[in-house]
Amino acid sequence: xxxxxxxxxxxxxxxxxxxxxxxxxxxxxxxxxxxxxxxxxxxxxxxxxxxxxxxxxxxxxxxxxxxxxxxxxxxxxxxxxxxxxxxxxxxxxxxxxxxxxxxxxxxxxxxxxx
Amino acid sequence: xxxxxxxxxxxxxxxxxxxxxxxxxxxxxxxxxxxxxxxxxxxxxxxxxxxxxxxxxxxxxxxxxxxxxxxxxxxxxxxxxxxxxxxxxxxxxxxxxxxxxxxxxxxxxxxxx
Numbered sequence: 187x188x189x190x191x192x193x194x195x196x197x198x199x200x201x202x203x204x205x206x207x208x209x210x211x212x213x214x215x216x217x218x219x220x221x222x223x224x225x226x227x228x229x230x231x232x233x234x235x236x237x238x239x240x241x242x243x244x245x246x247x248x249x250x251x252x253x254x255x256x257x258x259x260x261x262x263x264x265x266x267x268x269x270x271x272x273x274x275x276x277x278x279x280x281x282x283x284x285x286x287x288x289x290x291x292x293x294x295x296x297x298x299x300x
Numbered sequence: 301x302x303x304x305x306x307x308x309x310x311x312x313x314x315x316x317x318x319x320x321x322x323x324x325x326x327x328x329x330x331x332x333x334x335x336x337x338x339x340x341x342x343x344x345x346x347x348x349x350x351x352x353x354x355x356x357x358x359x360x361x362x363x364x365x366x367x368x369x370x371x372x373x374x375x376x377x378x379x380x381x382x383x384x385x386x387x388x389x390x391x392x393x394x395x396x397x398x399x400x401x402x403x404x405x406x407x408x409x410x411x412x413x
Contacts, residue, residue, distance in 0.1 A: 230407050231341075233400075235400075248401070287394070292348055
């Protein structure tokens with residue numbers, strides 16, 4: 187059984203960066219191909235990127251290319267998603283999830299204000 | 301990118317009655333490995349999404365058997381044989397055949413009449 191516990195809500199200014207963490211228990215983070223999905227009120231569920239289990243490479247959605255970085259810390263079994271140059275439309279709940287999307291974190295609300 | 305559409309977007313239901321949600325993809329979801337990577341998710345109010353069905357018709361562990369998935373190619377259906385109060389929420393279909401990106405439908409909101 188995989189459990190994913192995310193960091194708490196964040197409030198950021200336009201132009202800033204945010205880094206959301208996802209603690210894995212039950213498995214090692216290196217055993218999970220972690221993906222990130224966000225949910226905005228206007229766009230529903232939106233895939234941001236994740237690890238391709240075939241080659242271990244991280245793949246990002248074109249929309250977020252250049253602004254998002256997904257990393258892992260195997261010493262703490264944590265995955266991270268950092269989004270830079272925030273705009274107000276980045277206000278959303280961000281979820282970590284497994285590649286098969288069968289396990290999800292509880293979500294992290296990121297609010298971007300001017 | 302594969303575009304996923306759902307209908308209806310809002311589904312008022314009567315408890316104890318059946319319900320059905322349609323999902324269509326802009327291209328066939330049959331993968332070269334022979335599988336069809338079409339999933340269904342339920343999102344109850346205030347909760348994270350939960351996967352109900354994977355590869356068209358396989359129920360996840362703990363999912364009641366009143367939920368069933370069917371379809372092929374570009375047309376898929378999620379059925380609830382007898383709606384219960386706990387089924388209220390938003391239902392999403394999602395394709396994983398032609399990734400990246402993974403793409404979701406817009407969601408169908410299920411609520412009691």
